[in-house]
Amino acid sequence: MSFISIQDVCFSYEEIEEGKHVTNAVDGVSLEVEQGEFVAIIGHNGCGKSTLAKHLNALLLPDSGRVLIDGDDTAVEDNTYAIREKVGLVLQNPDNQLVASIVEEDVAFGPENLGVEPSEIRRRVDAALRAVDMYDYRGHAPYRLSGGQKQRVAIAGILAIQPQCIVLDEPTAMLDPSGRQEVISTLLKLNRTQNITVVLITHFMDEAVLADRVVVMDSGKILTQGTPGDVFSQVELLKKHRLDVPQSAELIHKLRGCGLQIDKIPLTQEDCVALLEEAMR
């Protein structure tokens, strides 16, 4: 049994009425995520990826189908808080997620809600802030931090709940490039060193290539999924659905169109340079 099991989930924001056509925001999605996996979900605006994210911690409940977290059904009301302890959700706007006027008090908000012992909260808060490299800022006011720092504090706030999985809904969309870099490397570190499952929803392809698995969504359905290498070699399919591919993949794809013989698709700049050097010889 996988850690997250999404089974044929449909969800619509519209009222379901008889005889009326309803557009599903999520339309028959099935997906399994294993403990410790780093999964990226990509797709353009309105493809249902954010809606899917809100299903993972019982913020939204499916109209049909089931979402099981560690075997527990999100639709059962008694499970709600147990599920939110296991799956933490980080949202897009870092400003709106920080609820206290001091960084460490904000991080303490989650464990306080769970009724954890004060000394244990202190320990968790310190550990969470160290994990995201924000320990030195523990006494600061959130509004004085940069976007990337705020988002890392938001991640620490979720970490202090000690979840097994973190779901991030476009956490870097409002950040500058250096802030994006900070957040993504923090996520990779948490995934590698603490074996925390990461579900990263993004529309930046260079973030998606870092994942173990990439899931592509379009109009509420899963278009394709696989390792970054597999997914981004399907350049034609992604283009058809108005999705970007990493620049290096696109370059090689275009060169192929001109008759250059390269069979691998590179995902990073370094790979691309290496491939091109090889092809030039």
Added chain:
Amino acid sequence: MVRDVAFGQYFPADSVMHRLDPRAKILLFIGYIVIIFCTFNYVSLAITTVFTALFLILSRISPVFYFKSLKVILVIVIITSLLNLFYGSGEELWQWWIFKITLNGINRAVFVTVRIVCLILASSCLTFTTSPTELTDAIERLMKPLKVIHFPVHEIAMMMSLALRFVPTLLDETDKIMQAQKARGADMESGNLIKRVKAMLPILIPLFVSAFRRAYDVATAMECRCYRGGAGRTRMKQIHMAGRDTAAFAALGLVIGGVIVCNIFLPAAI
């Protein structure tokens, strides 16, 4: 813009005033305000002023910030002291047109000025040395008995701390909206008062809409972090009454006693 206002800000430091229990600080503050307005002669006024100076020194915060907080209410202090100066009763010392100065007027003006200044300094000292979270936490605990009559104590404390948290964020947003409206040719600086108030509308409406949107987001984020009201919540920072709190109450007790004794045995100046 409004960022420079020192009044109501918190300055983290390690001083006796910072370490006092926030509940004790609020109770002391209330007691102190009452006693300032019960001073009727110069000796008791001096006692309370010395007491104020004492806790300003104990707070170990630069006097610059206290001056800044006074600057905000300077106009109010001047107007009220002038009113008191010119409208005293009794024998006149000096007169010009409708203005006359009496001994009683001078006394009144001095008392009003000193009292307001002490009041502002004391409340600045309270907010400078107590973090907003500590303040709301203390208010929540002090109002706990009201839960018996189903008064939503936790909810109100939570709303207060959220409001305090979002003040700088919304100020930033106001600045941005103002700039955006100015870029489209909005004129906010000219015209009479009514015109200017009307010119604020294009700022207030987007600000309101965005505040609602934010509130929705904040609620979602709080739910994600397992928030479900006040029941069963613990706090990371525990507050305990300690020896220094007792000492502070004792000091206030001495001041109150001193003021009462002075009021009984010395003639009133106003």
